[in-house]
Amino acid sequence: MRDDFLWGGATAANQYEGGYLEGGKGLSIADVERGARHGVKRQIDDEIVEGALYPSHEATDFYHHYKEDIALFAEMGFKCFRMSIAWTRIFPRGDEEEPNEEGLKFYDSVFDELHKYGIEPVVTLSHYETPLTLVKEYGSWRNRKLVDFFERYAKVCFKRYKGKVKYWMTFNEINATMRIERPWHQAGLIFAEGEDANQTVVQASHHMFVASAKAVLAGHEIDPENKIGCMLLVPETYAATCAPEDQVAMREKMLSLYYYGDVHVRGYYSNTCTAMWKRLNAHGPDMEEGDEDIIKASKVDYIGFSYYFSSIEGGNAEQIEGNVISGGRNPYLKITDWGWQIDSVGLRTTLNKLYDRYQVPLFIVENGMGAKDIVEEDGSIHDPYRIKYLQDHIAQIQLAITDGAEMMGYCPWSAIDLISTHEGMVKRYGFIYVDREEFDLKTLDRYRKDSFYWYKKVIASNGADLSD
Ligand code: BGP
Numbered sequence: 001m002r003d004d005f006l007w008g009g010a011t012a013a014n015q016y017e018g019g020y021l022e023g024g025k026g027l028s029i030a031d032v033e034r035g036a037r038h039g040v041k042r043q044i045d046d047e048i049v050e051g052a053l054y055p056s057h058e059a060t061d062f063y064h065h066y067k068e069d070i071a072l073f074a075e076m077g078f079k080c081f082r083m084s085i086a087w088t089r090i091f092p093r094g095d096e097e098e099p100n101e102e103g104l105k106f107y108d109s110v111f112d113e114l115h116k117y118g119i120e121p122v123v124t125l126s127h128y129e130t131p132l133t134l135v136k137e138y139g140s141w142r143n144r145k146l147v148d149f150f151e152r153y154a155k156v157c158f159k160r161y162k163g164k165v166k167y168w169m170t171f172n173e174i175n176a177t178m179r180i181e182r183p184w185h186q187a188g189l190i191f192a193e194g195e196d197a198n199q200t201v202v203q204a205s206h207h208m209f210v211a212s213a214k215a216v217l218a219g220h221e222i223d224p225e226n227k228i229g230c231m232l233l234v235p236e237t238y239a240a241t242c243a244p245e246d247q248v249a250m251r252e253k254m255l256s257l258y259y260y261g262d263v264h265v266r267g268y269y270s271n272t273c274t275a276m277w278k279r280l281n282a283h284g285p286d287m288e289e290g291d292e293d294i295i296k297a298s299k300v301d302y303i304g305f306s307y308y309f310s311s312i313e314g315g316n317a318e319q320i321e322g323n324v325i326s327g328g329r330n331p332y333l334k335i336t337d338w339g340w341q342i343d344s345v346g347l348r349t350t351l352n353k354l355y356d357r358y359q360v361p362l363f364i365v366e367n368g369m370g371a372k373d374i375v376e377e378d379g380s381i382h383d384p385y386r387i388k389y390l391q392d393h394i395a396q397i398q399l400a401i402t403d404g405a406e407m408m409g410y411c412p413w414s415a416i417d418l419i420s421t422h423e424g425m426v427k428r429y430g431f432i433y434v435d436r437e438e439f440d441l442k443t444l445d446r447y448r449k450d451s452f453y454w455y456k457k458v459i460a461s462n463g464a465d466l467s468d
Pocket of ligand 1: 012015172173233306366370413419420421422423427
């Protein structure tokens, strides 16, 4: 890997931070999302219901453990650490004129602690945690006012953390907005009966594009050193067979990715986007004067993306469910306990496709394997399945670099155990085990898994030594 390759690990505030009402924090949509556990569908409440389980409230408590956790990341040799700022810690309602100083201070302490060890923060501004007030009182991203609120929030962060944070991303997995079945997930959209959901998604996405573009412009102006990326969820897809119709189905599946990638990176609604409107039986978004110019003038510096599995389209393939995307079962691939198809080669093809299409640096900011880890009596955790998953994926990144893709870094999901979006604490991803169960906070003590020691060696050798 290149010398400045950013090895690290990823997290998100709503799944990791906890302290949901501390330091003046307001509620986000994640704070009223009940743990959807063990096959039960996720549920969003209007307000906090007594006795219900809301995993984000304590999560795995970075809020009180950040010094200890960052020391562990440093021990692994992290060059960077992906995290998100909870919007509601800075603007508790989302619509205030002035930010919450206590919230700003918390992240000052976190960034200072990271720099103590030479770790670069990689910060997502919005990771599935739109302020609840903006959802309930403003209708979330369908309302143009959110553009201003987000711009204000982004500017406050860029100014305050100038010199402390250089790598930013605007919206996590922004293309998840097009998953009409799970609209709250990204854009906080809850559809009214009879609402034209497709049209709302087009409009809300436009507002997010403009908000992201304004943030990119402001971020570059405030500090030209800033590198600001978009963040996409990659639904790598193969045709089920060589039937020409299956090739068409495969392409169709990728279009929602390109819809968001094209606007962010190319800076305009491409032919892919306009065709998508027809496909959705929608029309283009209502725009304000200047929107197109802003989007054009503010292309992102890089593409951050998540990659977990691939699927197939066409034919009569059995369907598998991811947390955000689903697809057909591929008989050539093994699956995790949750049916996610393990496909390291798909990461290589993804990197090739993204780089061929966009020609901007790529940053893998999520990739990893969720599993039911077991703690042995002596406190050790043997996770050879995770090591194997990561070994194979890193090897494919190296091949993609040889193919010509430009790579900035790699942040596996997750740096440390945190709340899975759909399986709570049962499904763990981290290099560090956190002693907490679903309904029992236990000690919240941290333990190094075998993968911790393995990843440390990988980073120390800059990816040259992937051996067990
Ligand atoms: C991505 C999200 C992450 C993370 C990850 C793993 O879609 O950006 O926040 O949760 O998926 O998924 P899960 O937690 O559902 O296993």
